[in-house]
Amino acid sequence: xxxxxxxxxxxxxxxxxxxxxxxxxxxxxxxxxxxxxxxxxxxxxxxxxxxxxxxxxxxxxxxxxxxxxxxxxxxxxxxxxxxxxxxxxxxxxxxxxxxxxxxxxxxxxxxxxxxxxxxxxxxxxxxxxxxxxxxxxxxxxxxxxxxxxxxxxxxxxxxxxxxxxxxxxxxxxxxxxxxxxxxxxxxxxxxxxxxxxxxxxxxxxxxx
Amino acid sequence: xxxxxxxxxxxxxxxxxxxxxxxxxxxxxxxxxxxxxxxxxxxxxxxxxxxxxxxxxxxxxxxxxxxxxxxxxxxxxxxxxxxxxxxxxxxxxxxxxxxxxxxxxxxxxxxxxxxxxxxxxxxxxxxxxxx
Numbered sequence: 001x002x003x004x005x006x007x008x009x010x011x012x013x014x015x016x017x018x019x020x021x022x023x024x025x026x027x028x029x030x031x032x033x034x035x036x037x038x039x040x041x042x043x044x045x046x047x048x049x050x051x052x053x054x055x056x057x058x059x060x061x062x063x064x065x066x067x068x069x070x071x072x073x074x075x076x077x078x079x080x081x082x083x084x085x086x087x088x089x090x091x092x093x094x095x096x097x098x099x100x101x102x103x104x105x106x107x108x109x110x111x112x113x114x115x116x117x118x119x120x121x122x123x124x125x126x127x128x129x130x131x132x133x134x135x136x137x138x139x140x141x142x143x144x145x146x147x148x149x150x151x152x153x154x155x156x157x158x159x160x161x162x163x164x165x166x167x168x169x170x171x172x173x174x175x176x177x178x179x180x181x182x183x184x185x186x187x188x189x190x191x192x193x194x195x196x197x198x199x200x201x202x203x204x205x206x207x208x
Numbered sequence: 209x210x211x212x213x214x215x216x217x218x219x220x221x222x223x224x225x226x227x228x229x230x231x232x233x234x235x236x237x238x239x240x241x242x243x244x245x246x247x248x249x250x251x252x253x254x255x256x257x258x259x260x261x262x263x264x265x266x267x268x269x270x271x272x273x274x275x276x277x278x279x280x281x282x283x284x285x286x287x288x289x290x291x292x293x294x295x296x297x298x299x300x301x302x303x304x305x306x307x308x309x310x311x312x313x314x315x316x317x318x319x320x321x322x323x324x325x326x327x328x329x330x331x332x333x334x335x336x337x338x339x
Contacts, residue, residue, distance in 0.1 A: 091269055094303045098262040102251060110302065171262070 153206025237280025301326035
């Protein structure tokens, strides 16, 4: 290979190892570009899109909590627990809503009035097999809440890696930590006495 | 909700300080009695709307939790109109179920305070007893 095509060589190297910034364009005007934008990769999501997506998941979480609580399948103690967690999910949604308005992005629509079948369709799209329409006992109710918390973790995990505004990334990390705490408590509630089921994982990644 | 004269005056003073922009803040309560008023920054810095700064929302929420209180009310001001919930307020209230809305009106120079319950888009005036 000739030494007169440094850009091409670097392209090839980066392509081979899949990392690093690239220099493209003419030699007179090289530009650094994000490699994720090259070679047909999905375009980078904007901060607004990422926050919108996490808020949409929060609204799903809120809707699921509301339906689970309304199902009457939770014991009194676990009902109180779910009420408290729901109140925290609403705080998350309010904060994300404020962030979105600051970014000039409209909020995603509430799912408060969505049908159970619509919610189930969304759950399927998130790889959650549990159904909000068919909660027959407390174990199923808690399993659904655990899964939806994992979905929330996954949404923030996705966002944190991509947000360009470090303040928004910190916000997402704060909320992701809260969702992970919720999942741990719910796991213990579903498996009382089996604390090993509720031991937090070393690295939270979530579902989705 | 019951509120002391001092806390009530703190909200009105905040509204006057921020005018012509709207002010906003949160009221912590216990058993239907206001215990603390938390003035917050209107991130929108606007005479027409308010946006509670997200960082301050989190901070105040944490303080209310730590004090084992509950969020009893949100307050804000209307510097140009009557202290009745606007459609924007009604839409915004969907995110704060079970919370009262205290609005300080400054339209005519005099402070007029009214309190509202906004539940599923339904607005009704609520009692705020200043003691």
